[in-house]
Amino acid sequence: DGLKISLRNIIIESENVDKKYDLFEYKITGNGNNNPFLYPGDVIKLDYVKNNVVINGAIKVPGSYEYKEGETLSNLITICGGYNNNADLDKIEVVRYIDDLNKEFVSVKKNEINQFILKPYDRILIKPKKDYKRTREITVLGEVVNPGIYSIEDNVSIQDIILRTGGYSRYA
Numbered sequence: 001d002g003l004k005i006s007l008r009n010i011i012i013e014s015e016n017v018d019k020k021y022d023l024f025e026y027k028i029t030g031n032g033n034n035n036p037f038l039y040p041g042d043v044i045k046l047d048y049v050k051n052n053v054v055i056n057g058a059i060k061v062p063g064s065y066e067y068k069e070g071e072t073l074s075n076l077i078t079i080c081g082g083y084n085n086n087a088d089l090d091k092i093e094v095v096r097y098i099d100d101l102n103k104e105f106v107s108v109k110k111n112e113i114n115q116f117i118l119k120p121y122d123r124i125l126i127k128p129k130k131d132y133k134r135t136r137e138i139t140v141l142g143e144v145v146n147p148g149i150y151s152i153e154d155n156v157s158i159q160d161i162i163l164r165t166g167g168y169s170r171y172a
Contacts, residue, residue, distance in 0.1 A: 007022070007027075008022045012045070013042065024079070052067050052120070055125075056125055057126035057128065059081070060080055073094075074113040074114045074116075086129050090110055092124065093125045094107075096119055137149050137152065143171050144165040
């Protein structure tokens with residue numbers, strides 16, 4: 001994959017004071033605090049991406065994101081475009097590495113995401129709600145007036161479906 005320059009951990013030294021900026025967050029959220037003005041004598045310190053976190057599941061833009069020290073799960077979710085409608089906010093699972101080989105599974109609830117601080121290599125899964133707006137469908141083809149896909153409920157008969165299609169065509 002190659003080395004990449006960090007967008008989330010940019011340091012600007014101004015009058016011997018270092019301040020961190022996150023240009024990726026600025027790009028996504030428009031937060032002007034992450035789009036610094038430069039002045040004569042400022043030093044921009046760039047580094048390579050060192051760590052990442054991965055977020056998957058019921059999220060708008062799942063994927064691997066550069067790790068930013070002190071970032072909350074809530075902030076990462078914002079950067080990922082937010083939740084999908086089917087997100088079960090009380091079933092967020094984080095796999096966190098304790099060392100190179102061992103990991104722990106952490107369950108995070110909706111009321112904890114603003115305080116939950118991410119660590120390098122966290123793997124986050126926002127689980128979808130079970131059977132969220134799940135429909136049962138049947139495809140009707142052949143000599144009916146309106147062939148197509150029809151949502152069905154329990155205990156529906158073939159006759160009920162044929163009536164919903166408008167009945168048999170004249171070629172049936």
